[in-house]
Amino acid sequence: MRAMSPPVGLPVLAESDLVRQVARRLTDAIVQGRLAPGAKVAEAAVARELGISRAPVREAARLLESQGLLRASPRRGFFVRELSARDVDELYDLRLCVERHAAVEAARRLTPSLRDALRRQLALMRELARRDDPVAIVEADYQFHRLVCEAAGNARLLRLFDGLASELRIVIGLIGRLYDDPEEIARTHEPVLEAIEAGHPERIVAHIDHHIGVARREVGRLVQSLTPTIPEIP
Amino acid sequence: MRAMSPPVGLPVLAESDLVRQVARRLTDAIVQGRLAPGAKVAEAAVARELGISRAPVREAARLLESQGLLRASPRRGFFVRELSARDVDELYDLRLCVERHAAVEAARRLTPSLRDALRRQLALMRELARRDDPVAIVEADYQFHRLVCEAAGNARLLRLFDGLASELRIVIGLIGRLYDDPEEIARTHEPVLEAIEAGHPERIVAHIDHHIGVARREVGRLVQSLTPTIPEIP
DNA sequence: TAGGCGTCGATTGTCGACACTTTTGGCTTG
DNA sequence: CAAGCCAAAAGTGTCGACAATCGACGCCTA
Missing domain, CATH: 1.20.120.530 (GntR ligand-binding domain-like)
Incomplete structure (x- = not known):
């Protein structure tokens, strides 16, 4: 079996305004280097780890994509942006x-x-x-x-x-x-x-x-x- | 040498990515003035009008928000940005x-x-x-x-x-x-x-x-x- | 043995549903 | 008649589910 969810220990989130919180946590994980460039950000895995559903994770990922932190590959998911x-x-x-x-x-x-x-x-x-x-x-x-x-x-x-x-x-x-x-x-x-x-x-x-x-x-x-x-x- | 797909110029298929399409339509409506500044962009209404569910509309709205075209008011929805x-x-x-x-x-x-x-x-x-x-x-x-x-x-x-x-x-x-x-x-x-x-x-x-x-x-x-x-x- | 093909598991894209909040509209009351 | 309150309606935030699609693995063939 392949290693699925990232081993990054993220605490479970409280209700309301999940999107911003998820976006912030993902941003932190990226800029702190815990999520390496090229790493896949699987919605399901992140959602499981945070104890929430996939919808807020998707929206947060879109936000980070528009900020250039993630790259979206249709039908394949989100990946941490690699910088040349x-x-x-x-x-x-x-x-x-x-x-x-x-x-x-x-x-x-x-x-x-x-x-x-x-x-x-x-x-x-x-x-x-x-x-x-x-x-x-x-x-x-x-x-x-x-x-x-x-x-x-x-x-x-x-x-x-x-x-x-x-x-x-x-x-x-x-x-x-x-x-x-x-x-x-x-x-x-x-x-x-x-x-x-x-x-x-x-x-x-x-x-x-x-x-x-x-x-x-x-x-x-x-x-x-x-x-x-x-x-x-x- | 990398022998991949033949260099026949086939157009990329229009990905059924609803999010981008919705984002584009909303953007057009805003910059063309059909959606006036301050107008409410109700997800449900947009979804109904386009014949899709609310999820893609929400994601598109988030995109436009990060681009400054929409303003998000928690629990109240999205509004066309008013420029002072x-x-x-x-x-x-x-x-x-x-x-x-x-x-x-x-x-x-x-x-x-x-x-x-x-x-x-x-x-x-x-x-x-x-x-x-x-x-x-x-x-x-x-x-x-x-x-x-x-x-x-x-x-x-x-x-x-x-x-x-x-x-x-x-x-x-x-x-x-x-x-x-x-x-x-x-x-x-x-x-x-x-x-x-x-x-x-x-x-x-x-x-x-x-x-x-x-x-x-x-x-x-x-x-x-x-x-x-x-x-x-x- | 190398390369192509089909199948299987995993993941994405989208949907409908439910709880809770905000707004609306009407009704009561001063 | 205006102001305030209560109930109903509409809309958001979130969830779980399902079909479509992608990648990987193993099998078959030359």
């Missing part, structure tokens, strides 16, 4: 596009409380880097960028950023350690914040470009090492 | 952000066939403007911008653009005539294409900004006139 090097390229292109805009906009609207929030986040990153906590660093990194997008004051932009980040986390979640030198990644954020505080669009864009370029190379390298020439079947 | 002036602002902010990037990228990758496609689309717009076909003008306008995004060679960017365009069509679909002067809207596209062909990023951005600014004002004006101080009930 090209996918990562596309995602970072969009991140660049979105975060440039967000940072410039954030600078225009910067309030003292927003500025303080960004400073605190940066301080947290430095602290985590000093303590060499690679998992927390990645999370803090993400939160810093999210704060910038939040500061831009465009709810849709924030949702867009969240979507891009989720997809990238499919690959980032596969490893605990994203950066060789955590201190460096904390340092590369400093000029970004400085540029935002100073409010020079050109400098903001330049530093964002540099910083995201670094992350892009890291993740690109990672994807290379993870996909040892898997032939694509179109 | 602020929503339109957000959408145009993102359009600006996305299309600047797309145009610059399109210029970098411009091939003769792409260039010709853009020229043909522009010629079509001029022709439609001359014939004063306001509905077709809006569609051709959309297609021109979509081509630019397609030319950027980033599938996600294109999907993103489609999503923004869909949402905007909620309001645009309410009227047949978007622009006072169709000829003008055709003319404002010309410098955009010229800048892309010339490949000057600054000029591209400048012209995109100007052109989208025009559309933004038009739609903004429209939204103002459509929402005569409707009190928001959160």
Whole structure:
């Protein structure tokens, strides 16, 4: 007999609003790497594990599909999205596009409380880097960028950023350690914040470009090492 | 060599995927203005009308919700999204952000066939403007911008653009005539294409900004006139 | 022995049903 | 006559069931 349901221990859910809860749990499982890229997400298995019926699971899967976390294969089910090097390229292109805009906009609207929030986040990153906590660093990194997008004051932009980040986390979640030198990644954020505080669009864009370029190379390298020439079947 | 199915060009069968079909029908109804903003989309009614059960309708509705076309109110159902002036602002902010990037990228990758496609689309717009076909003008306008995004060679960017365009069509679909002067809207596209062909990023951005600014004002004006101080009930 | 074919189990796509909630419409009451 | 309340109706959230389809395994054939 073949191993059926994933061995991921998911607690049984309470009633009402099951779809969102299922979507969240599946998202967590994916971005945390417990559901690997390419893994099948069988509705029946998930439903059994959560103690619910298949209907809410299906709806949640559709949601995640539209977010790019799952891939739907008609009559065959849902699978965790596999990201090629090209996918990562596309995602970072969009991140660049979105975060440039967000940072410039954030600078225009910067309030003292927003500025303080960004400073605190940066301080947290430095602290985590000093303590060499690679998992927390990645999370803090993400939160810093999210704060910038939040500061831009465009709810849709924030949702867009969240979507891009989720997809990238499919690959980032596969490893605990994203950066060789955590201190460096904390340092590369400093000029970004400085540029935002100073409010020079050109400098903001330049530093964002540099910083995201670094992350892009890291993740690109990672994807290379993870996909040892898997032939694509179109 | 992989000897698979013969290269005989057989069309893929129309999968009996009800969810996509329902999603498409609902989308069409919304962007064509047959379903007005705020209108209730009752699953049971839609299912009855289409002669199917509620399950596929629910899944389709979830899809449209994640695309921003519908709004879900727990235990009360789905409603066509109502766009405030602020929503339109957000959408145009993102359009600006996305299309600047797309145009610059399109210029970098411009091939003769792409260039010709853009020229043909522009010629079509001029022709439609001359014939004063306001509905077709809006569609051709959309297609021109979509081509630019397609030319950027980033599938996600294109999907993103489609999503923004869909949402905007909620309001645009309410009227047949978007622009006072169709000829003008055709003319404002010309410098955009010229800048892309010339490949000057600054000029591209400048012209995109100007052109989208025009559309933004038009739609903004429209939204103002459509929402005569409707009190928001959160 | 390698490759194609048919059968079987497993899973998806869709459906109808049931409980509970919200809305509607009428009736009572101040 | 308006406001409030109660009951009926409609609609959502969820479930279990059934047919259609896919993948895997084993068998048959060349």
